[in-house]
Amino acid sequence: MDMKTILEAKWYQLEGTVRQKFGELTHNDMAEINGRIEALLGKLQERYDVSLEEAEQMLTRLNVDADGNVDSLKLDAEAPDQPS
Template sequence: MNWDQIEGKWHQLKGSAQQKWGKLTDDDLDRAEGNREKLVGVIQEKYGKTKEEAREEVDSWMKSAA
């Protein structure tokens, strides 16, 4: 699944993202809007990760969501 598909199915995938990153609220996920970089930023903010760490987690999650 690519990011265009994720953005299009974001409402269905928000639950999966919330399972992976339990600290993320519905508001956090709404703010991300299915956008990769926004999601990376929210994860960085909530978990205190580096941009690269958050990006790797998001990419790994994306592959499993496919």
């Protein structure tokens, strides 16, 4: 399963992690996104001033497995959230 499919399928499980990882996203942003990955990518582009490709890379670095588990050690080690 690709990252987009996993995030959409496990959105309610991963929403808190996404919000924590991408602190520029507001509660209103999260409500608008509501599990729609294209909306999430758009908000990442808007809030972090990055291209679509960079926003996709940001999501890829979440390192979510097919069961919706996030590698929190990898998340904690990564900073800043924006692509290099």
